[in-house]
Amino acid sequence: MTAPDHILLLAGTFEARQLAERLSSTFPGLHLTVSFAGVVRDLPDLGVPTRIGGFGGTAGLAKFLEDESVTLVIDATHPFAAQMSRNAFEACSNCRLPLLRLERTAWKPLEEDRWEPVVSIEDAVSALPSASRAFLAVGRKEISRFYPRSDIFGVARMIEPPRQPLPPQWELVLARPSSSAEEEMSLLRKRGITHLVAKNSGGERSYAKIEAARRLGLPVIMIDRPKLPRTKTSTTVADTVEKIRIVLASNRS
Numbered sequence: 001m002t003a004p005d006h007i008l009l010l011a012g013t014f015e016a017r018q019l020a021e022r023l024s025s026t027f028p029g030l031h032l033t034v035s036f037a038g039v040v041r042d043l044p045d046l047g048v049p050t051r052i053g054g055f056g057g058t059a060g061l062a063k064f065l066e067d068e069s070v071t072l073v074i075d076a077t078h079p080f081a082a083q084m085s086r087n088a089f090e091a092c093s094n095c096r097l098p099l100l101r102l103e104r105t106a107w108k109p110l111e112e113d114r115w116e117p118v119v120s121i122e123d124a125v126s127a128l129p130s131a132s133r134a135f136l137a138v139g140r141k142e143i144s145r146f147y148p149r150s151d152i153f154g155v156a157r158m159i160e161p162p163r164q165p166l167p168p169q170w171e172l173v174l175a176r177p178s179s180s181a182e183e184e185m186s187l188l189r190k191r192g193i194t195h196l197v198a199k200n201s202g203g204e205r206s207y208a209k210i211e212a213a214r215r216l217g218l219p220v221i222m223i224d225r226p227k228l229p230r231t232k233t234s235t236t237v238a239d240t241v242e243k244i245r246i247v248l249a250s251n252r253s
Helices: 014-026 057-067 082-095 121-127 181-190 208-216 237-252
Strands: 006-010 031-036 050-052 072-075 099-102 115-118 133-137 153-158 171-174 195-199 220-223 232-234
Touching: 006 014, 014 031, 014 099, 014 237, 057 082, 072 082, 072 237, 082 099, 099 237, 115 121, 121 220, 181 208, 195 208, 232 237
Parallel strands: 006 031, 006 072, 031 050, 072 099, 099 232, 115 220, 133 153, 133 195, 153 171, 195 220
Antiparallel strands: none
């Protein structure tokens, strides 16, 4: 009897969770493992085997793929989780396994937007003018890059507190992004924000802050996505499921 296909889903986005649920219902009997980096402690119960934490680089991931007889890897990590995406590409290449990426479409500026595109966190730090009041939507891992800017006031929103406390004069907002542009506008107004700093994560769930900045006429320092290795890529859960269907059928032929 042929062993069932084993898919490793590298999660880290809302779409990854949607995909996990779709795979369980679409392919009964499929062996699915969902892997989270473990950055956020409040992880959902998806009803499938779940692992938390890193693999130990490319070599560690390749060993996991071989030991667990993985037949397909889905990279549905955050668009800025570049190292994990690179590790997945190299490990799948070394193990000769198919790799699919689920990557939501990047945001595009509208005519009314006041974007200042930058290519890195370091460039975003430098782009903030002195005495600005910045809303820093960059996540807990990289917020400390802005700490040396003692000439600005920062409001940082994240789900978990940062490892290094914010500078004394700054403000920490522990919350998920609101889906309401009106709520985001209220937050920006109350803090007297003059600049928004954001990663171009794409998707609808955190777009409200971009719309709020547009409606308030605020400049947005937009950090471009990192360059990732080229592989088969889908922008929706539905399209990813169809590509998975093709791969699984090919494995059985």
